[in-house]
Amino acid sequence: MRVLSALNLSSWLLAGVVAKTNPGQDCCTALSKTLSDSQVYCPQTTSYVDRIKSYFSVSAALPPWCIVLPSTTQEVSAVVQTLTTHQCPFGIKSGGHGIFPGANSVRNGVTVDLGNMNTTTYNAESKTASIQPGSRWRPVYETLAEYGVAVTGGRDSDVGVGGFILGGGNSFWSASHGWACDNVVNFEVVLADGSIINANAEEHTDLWTALKGGSGNLGIVTRFDMKTIEYVNPQNHIYGGSVSYPPESTKEAVAALVDFVDNQARDTANHAFTIWAYVPKLGKFITSFIANVLDNASTSAFDGIMRVPGMTGSSLRSATVANFTDEIQTPKGYRNVWETSAYKNDARVIQYAVDKFNDMVPRIEAAVSSEKLVMIVGSFQPLTQPMISQAAANGGNMLGLEERVKGGNGVLFNAAVGLSGGESEEAAALLLVREWLGSIDEFARGEGLGWDWRYLNYANGDQDPIASYGLESVERMRAVAMKYDPQGVFQRLRRSGFKIPT
Numbered sequence: 093m094r095v096l097s098a099l100n101l102s103s104w105l106l107a108g109v110v111a112k113t114n115p116g117q118d119c120c121t122a123l124s125k126t127l128s129d130s131q132v133y134c135p136q137t138t139s140y141v142d143r144i145k146s147y148f149s150v151s152a153a154l155p156p157w158c159i160v161l162p163s164t165t166q167e168v169s170a171v172v173q174t175l176t177t178h179q180c181p182f183g184i185k186s187g188g189h190g191i192f193p194g195a196n197s198v199r200n201g202v203t204v205d206l207g208n209m210n211t212t213t214y215n216a217e218s219k220t221a222s223i224q225p226g227s228r229w230r231p232v233y234e235t236l237a238e239y240g241v242a243v244t245g246g247r248d249s250d251v252g253v254g255g256f257i258l259g260g261g262n263s264f265w266s267a268s269h270g271w272a273c274d275n276v277v278n279f280e281v282v283l284a285d286g287s288i289i290n291a292n293a294e295e296h297t298d299l300w301t302a303l304k305g306g307s308g309n310l311g312i313v314t315r316f317d318m319k320t321i322e323y324v325n326p327q328n329h330i331y332g333g334s335v336s337y338p339p340e341s342t343k344e345a346v347a348a349l350v351d352f353v354d355n356q357a358r359d360t361a362n363h364a365f366t367i368w369a370y371v372p373k374l375g376k377f378i379t380s381f382i383a384n385v386l387d388n389a390s391t392s393a394f395d396g397i398m399r400v401p402g403m404t405g406s407s408l409r410s411a412t413v414a415n416f417t418d419e420i421q422t423p424k425g426y427r428n429v430w431e432t433s434a435y436k437n438d439a440r441v442i443q444y445a446v447d448k449f450n451d452m453v454p455r456i457e458a459a460v461s462s463e464k465l466v467m468i469v470g471s472f473q474p475l476t477q478p479m480i481s482q483a484a485a486n487g488g489n490m491l492g493l494e495e496r497v498k499g500g501n502g503v504l505f506n507a508a509v510g511l512s513g514g515e516s517e518e519a520a521a522l523l524l525v526r527e528w529l530g531s532i533d534e535f536a537r538g539e540g541l542g543w544d545w546r547y548l549n550y551a552n553g554d555q556d557p558i559a560s561y562g563l564e565s566v567e568r569m570r571a572v573a574m575k576y577d578p579q580g581v582f583q584r585l586r587r588s589g590f591k592i593p594t
Contacts, residue, residue, distance in 0.1 A: 116157030119180035119202055123160045126174045127167060131208075133159040143205055147188040147197070148250065149428040151518060154197040156183065163208040165280060165288055165314040171204060172312065173286035176581055183588030184308050186225040187252010190589070191428040192553040196255065198587045206254060209314060214239045220277060223316045225254030233414045241320035242329065242413055244272040249417040250424060255589075257316055258307050259549035260491055262473065262504075264330060264383045264413070265321060267360035270482025272318075273304035273489055280315035284581035288314075293487055302572040304483075305490035305561065307548060308589045309582050310573055325387040328410035332363075332383030334419065335397065336405040339368070339376040339450075346442045348396035349380070353437045353474045353501050355393070361386045362393040365473040368446050370453045372462045377404070381420065422510075426466050427518045429509045431529040432550035432557075433536075434475060434543040437501040441541045445470055445505060445532045452528045456509060459520040466510035475502035475543075490569060492561035496543050505532065506550045522552075548590060559593045566593055 124132045133140040140159055147153035162168045175182050181201030183194070188207075190196040197203050206226035212235040213222045221236055221243050230249035236242055244263040246256050261272025269275055278292040279300060291300040303310055323329045337345055349366045356362060366380040382394045387410050407419065435441045449470045457465050480497045483489045496502065507529050509521045536542035546557035558566065569592045573583065583591055 114157075115178075115180065116200075119175070119178050120158035122174050122178050123158065123171065123202065126170045127160065127162065131161050131163070131167075133161070143207070146207065147185075148422075148424045149189075149191040149195075150425065151193055151427045151429070152188070152190050152195045152197055154183075154193055154199040156198050156201055156203040159203045159205050161205045161208045165282065168204075168206075168209075168282045168312055168314050169286040169288055172282050172284065172581075175202065175204075175585065176284060176286075176579075179585065181585050181587045184312060184586065185588075186254025187228050187250070187256070189248075189251045190255060191430050194553060194588055196588050201587055204312070206312075212236065214241065214320070219320050220317050221320050223253050223318060225252070225313055225316070227253045229253065229256075230414050230417055233412070233417065236320065237323075237326075237329070237412060237414070240323050240326040242323060243318045243320055244269050244275045247417055247420050249414065249421045253316065254313060255307070256549060258303060258305070258313065260305055260489075260547060261549070264363045264385050264416075266479045267356050267363060267474070267476060268385065268478070269319075269321065270479055270486065271304070271489065271491065274482050274486040275319045276304065276316050277319060278317035279303050279313050280317075281311040281313050283311045284577040284579060297487070298568075298572050299576055301488050302490060302569050304488070305548065305565070306569055306572075307558070308586060309569065309592050310576055311582065321385075323387075325410065328387060329413045330383050330385050330416065331387045331389045331408070331410045332381070332416060333407035333409055334379050334381045334405075335403055335408065337378040337400050338402045338404060339378060341378060341400050341402045342368070342443070342446055344400045345378050345380070346439050346446065348400050349442065349472055349503075350437055350439050351396045352393065353476060353503060356474055356476045356501075357478050359391065359393050360478045361388065362391060363474075364394065364397060365471060366397075367469050367471040368449050369470075370468040372457070372465055376450075376453070382408075383416065423466070426510045426512055429511075429518060429521045429525050429552070430506060430550055431525050431552050431555065432504070432506045432547050433529055433533055434502050434504050434545040434547065435532075435536045436499065436541040436543065437474075437503050438539075438541050440539055441532065441536050442472055442503065444535045445472075448528050448531050452524055456521055456524050459524060460509075460511050460513065460517045464511050464513035464517055466512065467508075469506075469508045471506045471508070473504040475504050477501060490561055490565045492565045493545065495562075496545060502543050504547055504550075506547075551590070556590065556593065558590050
């Protein structure tokens, strides 16, 4: 039967979810008629619970009225039409790696879970990869490795494709190829009226550009066609790994990072980022992750990082990309608090951020407790001219970084806390992380080092990253949204993620 099963409906009633005044029953019953019972999961069922557990961050895993899992683009179209007809609030989940409540889920509404759309195919003639939004990056890399190619994908095996690309997407190849979104040659998109179109350099070009950084504001992307990159070494794809140092080496580690960022243009095959971290059982430490995408172990680009005194560990080797993304993968199943910003590449602001990290560690640990605290991390990543300049040659994007980088290279900062425990511990950590980031932003403004830009994929729900793209980008996105979604479905009914500022 193409209706909610008696078992599912009974479970829902027992959970106290269905009531005469609750529109959830109408929405979920309508979706079950549109697709099938087996694709609509209701509370108190094993399938529903398993999908909730699939989120990276416990903080983000809100319990919706029901979860619908389309398996094809046509089914996504039918789902969107049903949600619109019945005026059902909804959220969109691709890989589920967003960290804050409402990033990729909804409490009072329906979660559209794209997890069943997870295939990757390669077209040898066009040298493009077609990737569905529910894919995760490890299997994407493994599939493409059979053909000796890669794409500008995520650096964490478990990150999903959809949100990563639509938010920008930082990869090992960022310096040489730009953001992941800059490498999309075509988006297959389901619009608010259920129509299915392609957006590329030849058709719907305004939508093609607006989706690069536009997140879920303009439709549901059901396929990303991306340029591929041939490996120099098809067996061991890249050279790199992590090198760790004691916190006493902070001054030298800061100087090495600043030098790497300012010289990345000399050899864009190189990528690096540095974190200052605290784990209760390990204490404080510094780790730099480096990668050369041409598998060149003799590059001099990392000499400064390798000269930082007191090295305590190294995992440097030549290996597959999937091997490296496994190393970087962040453990899932915890609550997460992130806040992000960007600054000029200057030792003063990095040193200040590390000093505040040292101040905040005992305060956050006291607020959360050492038993429930998993880690505290402050990370810095390059935002360089080579990386940002790639957008113009590929149709542009919405990120709004071109003017900022004219004054010199930048660094992307992310303050992150992972913890177990409940909402009270998360709330306490959030207050302190906001204080940490606010203090750095204030210092940066005072020194003329602030960029006033937020990376959407790291932003917390209170940060409004799209507004930080600048008025020109925001106005272009508004115009595209009005053209392709005149009823404002993805601004009004979509309740997850970041909206276009009004």
